[in-house]
Amino acid sequence: MRALYIHADSMEFEAKDKTKVAEEISDNLRNGKMDEVLVVFVTVESGDESKIAYVATEASKDILAAKDRIGAERVMLYPYAHLSNDLAKPKASIELLDLLKDMIASSGAEVTRAPFGWYKAFDIKCKGHPLSELSRDFKGKEEKPAPKGKDTYFVLTTGGEEVSIEDYRGGSDCLRFMIDKEALGKEAPSGGEPEYLRLCRKFGIQWEAMSDAGHMSLAPPGAMMFDLISDYATAIVNNSGINVYNVKGTNMFSLDEPAVKEHADLFGDRLYSIDTGKKKFILRYAACHQQFAMIKNWNISYRQMPFGAFEVADSYRLEQSGETMLCFRTRRLNMPDFHVLCSAMPEAHEYFTRLDGKIYDEIENIGRDYDMLVNFSSRKAFEDNKDMVRMLCEKHEKDALIHIYPEGINYYWTVNIEYHMLDQMNRPREIGTVQIDVGNAERFNITYADEKGEKQHPIILHCAVIGSIERFMYAMLDTAVQIEKTGVPGYLPTWITPDQVRLMPMSEDFVSAAAKTAEELRAEGIRVSVDDTDATVGKKVRRAKQDWCSYSAVIGENEVGSGRLKVYVRSENKDIEMTADELAFRIGHETEGYPVRPMYLPADLSKRCEF
């Protein structure tokens, strides 16, 4: 709602002719005049329709405050369509105006309202002091459906028992912290600034100061790590044994599409939106919109089911400004979003279980572990899916925290598992997730033909095997921090380390020898940098360690003569003597099955600037 305040010596109006949307009024209301008045020109906008009471509350408070501040004696509300090009429907506008008038009147102030929808002549005398003309834009607070009942929490054990939070003993540290935080609402222990932020600085992972809050930018090492994880996420899905359709979509979707609007309403008030002036768009918060919009046009037979659609989708969520966290909670994130279309619930459960297995495999690959927070949208959803969840608990030998949402709220999922790992600050952090969705196929009109040739809506699994690209990066950096805490130098897996090998020529005389060895290693797909600066050996070694190079070696007279390198192996924190071929073999073995990318910045350190 937009408003223009004018403090006037007098204001007089006369309704002349009706517009199409005019309200019916008796003749005596067609004219009005007030002296010493705060005139409020009001335009109700389409966005106000869903939250009339909130907007009216906010506006009435501000109007009364303005009236007292400037010393006006009364208030006139004057419907005025010309402050916005995005008007609410007349009925909603009148409703809001009347409510606003009542609210102002109930505080004891004298207030009138000019008729809505009439061409009016008016005569105003503005006082012209500094506060006599003010404009306002009232947003109101988003109205949410009131939940019926309460959240229910309990633990489902590996033996299939349902144990109340109070009676539950045991469980991993992660599960205990999860219970404290989610179910008991206990405050987390405060630990100051987390150490992964130091690594973010080292690898050029930062907030972009010239953008909105929550947007990251990546200097070359971070950019390369990001792309490698993105490649990796794609490979995991494409090697999962499920038939995959890889797609690429856009990130803006029109709210004029009923399916988009409905889906957006389920997501709530964290939507990022763009107004081009003509149309309103929301930015996707996952790949759902794109994949569903595409798949609804596909001719699908039961013979092709099940199959998945995949994209690493740039996604946008308007997180609260105080809630953003580098690499973890951002307003722009990249979601390797995998949707699997299943024909019926048994199939959905089978593939859900397979995806769950993948999710666990991948976190174990980086040396970490998950605990499960299993959300159900209703008691019925729990009953329908508990056998499967119990089997998962048994398989992982882990008790799971169960959360049943209050009844009566429509979610697009019925079951969703959040996979949490315990970070360096003893915080459970959600990384991977998988969900069952029984609503969106119908909403987006996605169908397949069954054996009888009849159209059916599939069940859709939503899955982020490694979470967002950013969160997986977070998980890896946190893992490096945990390694450091054991007293050895922190390191990253070789496949993702920006400088896999650093060669350090003893002096200018050995630069060409180092360059030759570097080329041999590069031929094996290894990222090799050469410190060809004129720094001392001690300084070069120091820099290689600061850069977290997986392997580093000085090249001088001894190495050129013997053909053997004394290689500092960071992950073992010691020097190991080997030939260049042996080094290449070792790295090839370590990085087997992982994506490969060349260096994102000059290999010669003399050509590298600081970032």
Added chain:
RNA sequence: GCCGCUGUGGCUAAGAGGUAUAGCGACGCCUUGGUAAGGCGUAGGUCGUGGGUUCGAUUCCCAUCAGCGGCUCCA
């Protein structure tokens, strides 16, 4: 969004009512060095932004923005 803390050259920081300091990095010269900092020198800052108090503010006050921590939130 709420509460608290912070905001000084590219980075890490020190400082004080009178326009500022160091280290790293960068640049130049010397040094050709064997495993975490070789030496000397040069450049670089309207102390986050906007107001106010003051003869004078980067320092005090107010507002605002951003970061960090905690909360709320988190499909």
